[in-house]
Amino acid sequence: MPKRLFFSFLLLLLYFCSPSAFAQEKTPSFAHITQEVKEANALMKAGFFEKSLVKSRLALRHAIAIKDDNLIASSYHTIAANFDQLSEYEKAFFYYNKGLIYANKTNNDVLKNWIYNNLGNIYCFDKKQYEKGIFYYKKSLAYSKKINDPSQVVFTKLNIAWAYFDIGQFEKGYPYLKHINLHHRKYGDSSTIVALNMLNGMYYSYKNDTKKAHYFFQNAIKLGNEGAEKSDLSYSHQEYSKFLLKNGDYKKAYENLAIYNALTSALNDEEKLKKVNVAGINLEIDEYKREIEKIESEYKYKQSILLREQALNKRIVIVVISLFIVSIILFYFFFQNTNLKQKNRLNSIKSKIQQNVINASITGQEMERKKIATFLHDNISALLSSAGLHLNVFATNTKNGCQEISKTIALLEEAHDKVRDLSHELLPVLLARFGLLYALQDLCEKNSNSNILFEYESDVAITKRYSEEFEMKIYFITTELLNNIIKHSEATLAKVIIKEQNSLLHIQVYDNGNGFDTTLNHIEGFGITQIRARVDTMKGLFIINSKVGTGTTITIDVPVFES
Amino acid sequence: MIPKIKIHLADDHQVLIDGMRFLLHTVSDFEVVGYSLDGRDLFDHVISNQTDILIMDISMPEKDGIAVLKEFKQKGFPCKVIILSSYDDLKLIKEVMKLGSNGYLTKKCAGENIVEAIRAVSNGEDYFCKSVREKIFNSATKNNPKLNKHKPIDNSVLTDRELEIITLISLEYSGKEISEYLFISTNTVETHRKNIMKKLHLKNTISLVKYALKNNLIK
Secondary structure, three states, X not given: OHHHHHHHHHHHHHHHHHHHHHOOOOOHHXXXXXXHHHHHHHHHHOOOHHHHHHHHHHHHHHHHHOOOHHHHHHHHHHHHHHHHHOOOHHHHXXXXXXXXXXXXXXXXXXXXXXXXXXXXXXXXHHOOOHHHHHXXXXXXXXXXXXXXXXXXXXXXXXXXXXXXXXXXXXXXXXXHHHHHHHHHHHHOOHHHHHHHHHXXXXXXXXXXXXXXXXXXXXXXXXXXXXXXXXXXXHHHHHHHHHHHHHOOOHHHHHHHHHHHHHHHHHHHHHHHHHHHHOHXXXXXHHHHHHHHHHHHHHXXXXXXXXXXXXXXXXHHHXXXXXXXXXXXXXXXXXXXHHHHHHHHHHHHHHHHHHHHHHHHHHHHXXXXXXXXXXXXXXXXXXXXXXXXXXXXXXXXXXXXXXXXXXXXXXXXXXXXXXXXXXXXXXXXXXXXXXOHHHHHHHHHHHHOOOOOEEEEEEOOOOOOOEOHHHHHHHHHHHHHHHHHHHHHHOOOEEEEEEEEEOOEEEEEEEEOOOOOOOOOHHHOOHHHHHHHHHHHHOOOEEEEEEXXXXXXXXXXXXXXXXX | OOOOEEEEEEOOXXXXXXXXHXXXXXXXXXXEEEEEXXXXXXXXXXXXXXXXXXXXXXXXXOOOHHHHHHHHXXXXXXXXXXXXXXXOOHHHHHHHHHOOOOEEEEHXXXXXXXXXXXXXXXXXXXXXXXXHHHHHHHHHOOOOOOEOOOOOOOOOOOOHHHHHHHHHHHOOOOHHHHHHHOOOOHHHHHHHHHHXXXXXXXXXXXXXXXXXXXXOOEO
């Protein structure tokens, strides 16, 4: 039976390919385990299944410890092969499958080839599930082709053909048989020659080519008797007997059947003997299986712990990273926020400075005006007039009127006029001498003309005096408002109404001119802004009430400063 | 010998006072009896030196010209007052005239008109320097369509002041109105009127108006 033969072949292969496959990783423990697997294989090959099992169990434990899938798979395979040899097919089946799981994690195609093939054997010969068996054989065939081993291809195809023939699907099996017939001479060996002849016999029996069938069956039996493959010989007799029965040669059929029975019982006896030999270890096997499972579960437990740890680590890493990202974002916002705050603060400081500058300039303005006006009036004009006096004296004394002198006198007078005008503009004499109300009344009178009439109305005594600075401020604010009316409003009537109540001076300036839309801020020009700022510095209230077409009323309320 | 006209000067600028003294010194019947650099104790000063005419600035430290006039008005005028100021604001002039000043000179005109002013005031007339007088007259006749804007003929008989008066009378201003507009007393107005009639040999107001029309003072 090729299956049995195949084991020794497999072990030999493993013996050679394992070290080469692992040659790259030469850790001491690894080399040691590899050695153990090798030794286990050698023991099995020599028929010391018990010792081989003990050895391979050790190797498995070590392999699991270093988590080497290849060695684990190899160890399982050796264990399974041992059981297979001991005809413990269920156990073998179990361990082959375990081995397959680990083998599939590696790229050890040689091993995969063998495991698939051996599993196919178990399905076909022991479980009689030919469909599955053929499926596994075909997988094995794929790996055989992948590892480019023609003898393996031949070997696997032989198994496939046999399986198909066993279930009567001769046509499906024939292409495989044909391939073997072509390549057996080159890649086959003596262990499969009996089976090959038998299969050919079966095929021609199916084809009813009795002559060729006779030839191949007899050839198989002849080779079988010459070689060591007794199980194949027994199958050959059985199949030959079937063929003879089919062709009505009952006598010969019976004879062959008898030989088959004799051979089978002999083989069974041999098997029993083997089993008896290992009966001692049979007891151990269960415990052994448990132990292996324990090793397995420990491994799995460790693995799961490891996985859990990894998951935990992963989670921690994710948490840390997300925390990092969140903190970066927060930091960014914080940074932006402080930036913005600083900007705002800077802006507010800027505007404060601006406000202060405006305030300072406004506050200083009145006093500066007064200073300059006084200086012009008192000093310059006094000097100019004394110069005029002296010149006059000179002119009178010389009697005959000199033209140059009178011209100089005229120039001096002109200079005097200009100085006076400027001084008056800076500080109106009426304001300085008679006070705010007098000056405002005069302002209204002076600004009135044929185009516009300024009316002045006040319930405050015209002689009432306030502090000089306060009077100047109010006076110039009012002047500004009146100038705006003259320049922009096109009004024909304007009113200045002054009232004093509870230490508040109330100034209302009304005109019947164009008016403007107060909701549009930009209309409020620089002049108005200036006035508003000035009123603000006096802690006063400034209200504009205007509508397009209905004129403008500006109301100012400021706390008074008495002189 | 005609008694000299005693003059007191009040101005906060020594340089101006010096100039004035120098100028007034050239007139033989003028005598500068004293001067002050501010308004304090001015009342007592002018009494003690028997000043006839006080020539005073409005802006002075401690006590300004207006305050001094108020004091004089209150206590009784110890002398006549001519204001000598660089201001020429009509309201201001009106105010100081109301307060009892007899003349108003701008500093600009000082050299030219001071002697004339002192003489006029000394004779009991009110005096304004030319520029001020014109200004007053213009504001009085402002917007009057009947006024002939072009300057009338040179009149050797009448003074400028008298021409103003005759114009206003012809424009139907009453004596009181004229006094208000020109910042002079009604008496002064009446004196001027009489002088005009005398000079022109006129019998009544109608002939006065006829004269004004004839000489293109009004339209």
